Every structure is written in structure tokens, then in C-alpha cells.
Amino acid sequence: MDAFLPTSAACPDTERLIQAVLDREHPVSALQNEHGRACPACRHRVWEATQLLTALDQLAATRDVSLPVNFADRVIPVILADQRTERRSQQRRQRILAACALAASVTLAVVFFWDRFTTTAPGSPPREITSLATPTRSETPPILVSAQLHAMRDTLADLTRRTAAETLAPAQTLLPDASPEPVTPPTPRTPTTDSVATLADVPEAAISGLEPLTGSAERAWNLFLRDVGFSQAPKPKF
Amino acid sequence: MTDDALVRRCLSGDPTAMRTLVERFQADVFALSVRILHHRQDAEDATQEVFVRVFRSLHHWDASRPLRPWIQTIAVNRCRTWLGKRSKQPQPVEHLNLIPDRPESAPPSELVQGIAAAVEELRADYREVFVLFHEQGQSYEEIAMVLDRPVGTVKTWLHRARNQVLETLRQAGLVPQEPTTSDRQTPEPTRSR
Numbered sequence: 001m002d003a004f005l006p007t008s009a010a011c012p013d014t015e016r017l018i019q020a021v022l023d024r025e026h027p028v029s030a031l032q033n034e035h036g037r038a039c040p041a042c043r044h045r046v047w048e049a050t051q052l053l054t055a056l057d058q059l060a061a062t063r064d065v066s067l068p069v070n071f072a073d074r075v076i077p078v079i080l081a082d083q084r085t086e087r088r089s090q091q092r093r094q095r096i097l098a099a100c101a102l103a104a105s106v107t108l109a110v111v112f113f114w115d116r117f118t119t120t121a122p123g124s125p126p127r128e129i130t131s132l133a134t135p136t137r138s139e140t141p142p143i144l145v146s147a148q149l150h151a152m153r154d155t156l157a158d159l160t161r162r163t164a165a166e167t168l169a170p171a172q173t174l175l176p177d178a179s180p181e182p183v184t185p186p187t188p189r190t191p192t193t194d195s196v197a198t199l200a201d202v203p204e205a206a207i208s209g210l211e212p213l214t215g216s217a218e219r220a221w222n223l224f225l226r227d228v229g230f231s232q233a234p235k236p237k238f
Numbered sequence: 239m240t241d242d243a244l245v246r247r248c249l250s251g252d253p254t255a256m257r258t259l260v261e262r263f264q265a266d267v268f269a270l271s272v273r274i275l276h277h278r279q280d281a282e283d284a285t286q287e288v289f290v291r292v293f294r295s296l297h298h299w300d301a302s303r304p305l306r307p308w309i310q311t312i313a314v315n316r317c318r319t320w321l322g323k324r325s326k327q328p329q330p331v332e333h334l335n336l337i338p339d340r341p342e343s344a345p346p347s348e349l350v351q352g353i354a355a356a357v358e359e360l361r362a363d364y365r366e367v368f369v370l371f372h373e374q375g376q377s378y379e380e381i382a383m384v385l386d387r388p389v390g391t392v393k394t395w396l397h398r399a400r401n402q403v404l405e406t407l408r409q410a411g412l413v414p415q416e417p418t419t420s421d422r423q424t425p426e427p428t429r430s431r
Contacts, residue, residue, distance in 0.1 A: 022400070023378075023393075048413065052404070055349040059357075060373040062350060065269035068282060072260045075289050079256065082290045 010045040018049045028053055241305035245296060260289055267313045273369045274317040276358060284320050288313045307383040314366055314384060321362060349412055356406035364399035371396055
């Protein structure tokens with residue numbers, strides 16, 4: 001109620017009444033009351049508000065808002081033309097969408113079948129199944145203890161040779177004439193199969209090569225064979 | 239025929255129903271456009287655009303809500319767009335001069351012209367509320383529905399719009415002065431609505 005209404009010291013009731021008239025809650029005639037005539041401030045405010053209300057009514061009445069002649073006849077063809085255009089553009093959008101969907105489907109199908117026919121032979125299981133298949137027991141290579149030992153030995157020998165060569169390299173630069181004797185790598189041994197599991201399986205010829213020649217040595221050997229259980233001979237008497 | 243039935247016939251492609259709908263609402267839309275745009279030719283073009291958009295989005299109309307505020311919302315939005323476009327273009331003529339007054343009516347007083355000029359200077363949302371309330375004679379609830387704003391917001395905007403109009407009138411020296419005691423006679427206002 002600040003700027004529009006109380007420029008003068010009008011009574012609050014009068015200001016509320018003017019606001020109610022402006023909001024069309026009361027007719028304009030409600031402003032003409034006894035207090036409005038008696039109170040000078042309220043009388044001025046009521047007069048001013050009445051003038052403004054009258055002007056607002058005149059403002060609404062003075063504008064020429066009469067429709068042009070045959071306005072609907074002009075509007076209807078425009079609406080129909082717009083509907084035809086809209087329908088055509090909608091059909092175009094649907095065709096474009098259908099073409100895009102078809103292209104996407106064809107692309108997906110091509111990618112799928114290309115991958116399927118280029119990576120697997122006909123009749124064989126798919127690649128993923130082959131890679132995940134568990135190998136059979138017959139395909140598993142046997143693990144030989146001797147082969148493992150030989151591999152360890154060769155690795156250790158290689159490491160020793162390399163370390164020795166690196167250690168001697170500065171010394172060779174100081175003594176250019178002292179060419180070290182080339183280290184000949186040992187001939188690799190072919191891994192032997194673990195044909196024996198216990199000493200009982202050792203051949204007779206190999207055992208005979210181990211037999212001692214002296215009597216004390218023979219006794220000691222016999223004692224050893226008896227202790228380990230390979231000899232059926234009676235315990236010698238000392 | 240109810241608005242709902244009319245819309246259903248329009249959606250089925252009945253040209254007679256389309257004409258009926260246009261004729262039912264064209265006066266409202268055109269009057270609102272003239273009052274907001276203050277330019278008769280622009281108002282005619284805007285009204286035509288409003289009906290084109292009404293029929294383009296008629297299938298979006300919620301049948302549980304009244305049709306008139308929905309169409310007026312489109313009209314207000316179109317006028318707002320029109321004013322935005324107009325503000326970006328140079329105006330060779332004064333818009334107020336292009337609005338012919340009713341030929342049979344008396345020439346508007348200086349105060350009425352001052353109010354029209356002051357309304358022209360209001361910001362868009364205040365002007366819409368002012369026009370819808372004081373010139374279109376709509377209620378707060380109807381304006382709130384048209385502008386899709388709470389009633390309290392509409393009341394606030396209208397109050398500020400009135401304040402600004404009165405302030406403009408005061409600055410122009412157009413605020414009516416109380417007559418002297420000798421010829422004090424309170425005028426009897428005549429409401430056109």
C-alpha cells in the first residue's frame with residue numbers, strides 16, 4: 001500500500017477500502033462513506049483513487065479491440081497449411097528414424113557375423129570355448145626330477161660364467177695381452193629319465209663297480225649293506 | 239458444444255470444429271494481443287500465430303483444465319516473444335499512435351493517455367498482470383492460471399505495477415488534484431465491466 005495509496009496521511013481503513021475496491025472486492029460506491037467526507041486526508045485519497053479508477057475504466061474502453069473482418073477466414077487456411085507442413089515433417093522424421101534404426105541393425109548384424117566367421121573354422125567350437133577347455137591328462141608333459149636338476153645346474157653355471165666374465169672384464173683392459181683362456185661351456189647333458197626309484201633297482205654291474213677290494217673295506221661295505229637292508233648275509237661275527 | 243467435445247472434433251480433423259474454436263476465442267486473444275502489444279497489425283499477426291500454435295499442440299491440452307486460460311497462456315507467451323523481437327528492432331513509429339481509438343467514443347483524457355504510456359513502460363510480467371486485470375477484467379485466480387504463477391505472486395506484481403504507474407503519473411504531473419471546496423463534487427465512476 002506504500003506508493004500507490006498512502007501519499008497523504010489517510011486512515012488505514014480508507015487505504016484498505018481503496019485497495020479492496022481496486023481488487024474488485026467492493027464496488028466503487030463503497031468509497032463514498034461518511035468518514036471519507038469528514039476526514040480531509042481520506043477525502044483527498046478517495047477523490048484521487050476515484051479519478052484513477054475512472055481513468056482505468058476509460059483505458060479499457062478506449063482501446064479498439066474489434067476484430068478484423070473475416071479474421072477466421074484468414075486464419076483457418078494458415079492453420080491447415082501449417083498442419084500439412086507439420087505432418088510432412090513428422091513423416092520425414094519418422095522415415096529418418098526408421099532408416100537410422102535399419103542401418104544400426106544391419107551394422108550390428110554385420111559386425112556379429114563377421115566376428116563369428118573370421119575367427120572360428122567351420123565345425124570347430126568357438127574360440128572362447130577352446131581357450132577355456134581344460135587340457136586332458138595325456139597331454140600334460142611328465143615332470144622329470146633329473147630334467148629339473150639339470151636345468152638348475154645349467155642356470156647356475158651360466159650365472160657363474162657371466163659373473164666371472166663381468167668381474168674379469170676390467171682386468172682385461174689393464175692387461176691387453178693376457179687373454180684369458182676361453183671358458184668352454186660344458187656340453188649339455190641330455191636329461192635322463194628317472195628309471196630307478198630305490199637302490200634296490202640299481203643294476204648288478206653298477207653294484208659290482210662299487211665293491212671294495214680290501215678285506216676291511218669289504219667288511220665295512222657288507223655292514224653297510226646289512227644296515228640298509230640290501231644284504232641277506234648273516235651278521236658277521238667279530 | 240463443450241470445449242472438450244470441440245477439441246476432440248478438432249483433433250479428428252473436422253474443419254467446421256476448427257472454425258468454431260477459432261471464432262469462440264479469437265476476440266479474447268486479439269484483445270489481449272492488442273492490449274499487450276499496443277500495435278494492431280502486430281496483434282493480428284500474433285493472434286494468427288497463437289491459433290497456429292494452439293492447433294499444433296492441441297493434443298497436449300489437459301482436458302481436466304479449462305481451455306480458455308490455456309489459450310490465453312499461449313497468447314501471452316506469443317506476445318512476450320513478439321515484444322522481445324520488437325525490442326531488438328528499431329521502431330520507426332510510435333506504437334501508441336497506431337492504435338486507433340473507438341471512433342464513436344470521446345477522445346481519451348490526458349490522464350488515460352498517461353496511464354497508457356505508463357503501462358507501456360512497465361516490465362513485461364507487470365504489464366501482463368496489469369492488462370489482464372484492469373483491461374481484460376480477469377480475476378487473480380484466472381491470471382495465475384494464465385501466467386502459471388501463484389496468486390500471491392500475481393497480487394504482488396499487480397500492486398507493484400500500480401505503484402509504478404502512479405509514480406510515472408506523478409512525475410508527469412498527471413495525478414489528479416482535488417478540486418476546491420466550491421466545486422468539490424466527487425465524480426461518479428462508471429465501470430465498463
